[in-house]
Amino acid sequence: MPEPSYLTSPRRRGPRNGVRAVAAVGVVLAIAAGGSYAAGLGPFARGDDGPDPAAMEQARAFLADWSAGRLPSAAGRTTRPGPAEEVLQSFTAGLDIEKPKLTAAKEAEEAEDGTLGVPFTARMPISGLGTWTYESRLPLREQENGDWKVDWRLSLVHPRLSDTEKFRLEREETTAPKVTDREGTSLNGGRYPSLAPLLGRLAGDAGGGPRGAVELVDRASGEAVRTEASFGEKPDPATDQPVRTTLDARWQAAAEQALAKADGKNAALVALHVDNGEVLALANTPSTGFNRAASGTYAPGSTWKIVTSSALLLKDAVKPDDVVDCPKYLTVGKEFHNVETSEHPGATFRKDFMESCNTAFISLRGKLDDAELGEVARTYFGVGQEWHVGIPTYDGSVPVPKDQTEKAASMIGQGRIQANPLIMASVTATAVSGEFHQPSVTAGNENGTRTEPLPREVVTQLRGLMRGTVTDGTARGLADLPGEVGAKTGTAEVSEDQDNNGWLVAHRGNVAVAVVVEEGVTGGGSAGPVVHSLLSAVPEDPA
Incomplete structure (x- = not known):
């Protein structure tokens, strides 16, 4: 038989x-x-x-x-x-x-x-x-x-x-919960490729994981005799609902399209609400794999001068109209220089910020204690604290400099300072509103951060410096955009074998944006067109 x-x-x-x-x-x-x-x-x-x-x-x-x-x-x-x-x-x-x-x-x-x-x-x-x-x-x-x-x-x-x-x-045969934007619009990896690596995780966290069982069955009848092993949890019908995110479908689509301006280079973008930290768009190119926007570890370059300026303004160590000379070179253990070795003799601190003068900022290092830059970043901007965003993130690091050379580098966002577009969009939002809000992609996240608000006078000064950078400084490429746009460019050295990374952070109305373009050479030249494309595509703030 x-x-x-x-x-x-x-x-x-x-x-x-x-x-x-x-x-x-x-x-x-x-x-x-x-x-x-x-x-x-x-x-x-x-x-x-x-x-x-x-x-x-x-x-x-x-x-x-x-x-x-x-x-x-x-x-x-x-x-x-x-x-x-x-x-x-x-x-x-x-x-x-x-x-x-x-x-x-x-x-x-x-x-x-x-x-x-x-x-x-x-x-x-x-x-x-x-x-x-x-x-x-x-x-x-x-x-x-x-x-x-x-x-x-x-x-x-x-x-x-x-x-x-x-x-x-x-x-x-389980169907993962649908993931939607803030208005209920369905989000999928086909239309929003940067979200594809995140959607499965967001749905899985809501109980959309696989389920199954090993059953012992009768050979003759095929009926189950007992369940030997079970896997996965049965969803609660009361909670088996679409996962709603803070994302905005219009901003997300515009962000995906804007990254085409990065000319094929690795790049990342984050846009978020200034008044509550809710992430409106998060995009990466390439769109698959590593989430540079929220988990990347980059030197933020001169965009970090927003934090450095805050530290100096907080202790009244400098005022925007004080003269702080901007020479071509400054030696602190090693030679530092400005982009394209530019110089601005007799420049004010305002001019130094607008033209992103490295040597001027480094010359002010003695105004801050060695640990002070990190303390300001943590206390007012939440950088280095543990964030609970709803997706995996890297939340920044500002270590105490080991020597004067590293302290000089820290003043301009180099050395061992690490950030990413999510962090720098949040820094921008904090600078122009005066209050840190933990970024979020989903609602109801734990928030264990503890920060203090920036004084209103400091916020007013920072907003003026960033607006001047658009009207008369290194972010002039955004000057034709409607609305009172403020910005800060950044050029971050990587190594002798690689071109510099290009950065740009900006704010308009209730939105703050940060972009990094790997090996983009300059912030204005590489990240600037990306931000311009985004803000042009969505001219009005989200609800």
Whole structure:
């Protein structure tokens, strides 16, 4: 009589919570004794206190072969190689088991049927669901030639596998919760490619993960006898609703299109609400893989002068109209210079900010204590505190400089200062509103940040400096945009072998934007067109 099939045909239980019967495993086999046994001599009757080492070695070798997928080799260690290989293959592949881990116990015991039983633990990772763990027992029988073989039987694979019952894997056909923007517009990776890597995570956090079970079924009727293992949680119907984000579909689409102005270079953009930190758009190019916008670690370059200026203005160490000379070069352990070695003799601090004069800012390093820049960044801008945005983020670092050279570099956003577009958009929003708001992509996130508001006078001064950078400074490329746009450009050195990264941060109305273009050379030349494209495409603020 032919052997029965190992797999059953698929079943479905319904459109939403329907179940696809992926596989059923097991065979009907007549179990033979499989070789003779040395009568009167048990495996422990050898004058020692433990089982024959050769038997234990064979048990471990069988389990190792099964774990590694060497099923013909594993089957060859049994008393019935043909049926053994067929069942092992059907069990492992039919239940979508990937790289099983089978561990033999150190102890063994002699059974009434004359076999040596070696208990083992089976950890069976089922693809996309989880790990099914159970205990079983490996019987070994000594052959006439003195060799040991695994005495083949279905129950060694799993204690409940038999000629009347088998296993079946069932997966629920789940539909991940829909992710929408702030107005309920559906977001998908096809139209908004930068969001594709994030949508699965956002939906998964809302209970859209895979579900399934390993069931023991009756061979004759196909009915489930019991559930051996379950994976995933059943969704709560009350909460099985679309995941609403803070994103704005119009701004997101405009951000994706604006990054085309980066001329194929790696780039990232974030736009957020000034008054509450809600992220309106988050885009990366390339759109797949690493989320540069929120998890990148970059030197922010001269966009960091917003924080440096805040630190100086807070302690009245400088005023916008104070003269702070801007020479071509300044040596502090090493030679620092301005972009294109520009100079502005007799410039005011306002002019230094608008023209992004590195040497002027570095000359003011003595006005700040070594740790003061980091303290201001943390206390007023939340940089370096732990943010809970709703997606993975890097939240910035402003370490205390190791020496005067590193302190000089820190004044202009170099050295060991690290940020990304999410951080710098938030810095911009804080500077022009006076209050830090933890950025968010989803609602209801934990907020453990503790900050203080910037004094109103400092906010007024920062807004004036940023507006002047657009009307008469390095962000002149934004001057034709409607509205009172303020901005700060940045050029960040990376290494001697790479061109500088280009940065630009800007604000208009209730929106703050930050863009970085890797190897963009200058901020105005590379990031400027990206910001211009974005603000042109969406001329009005979101609701």
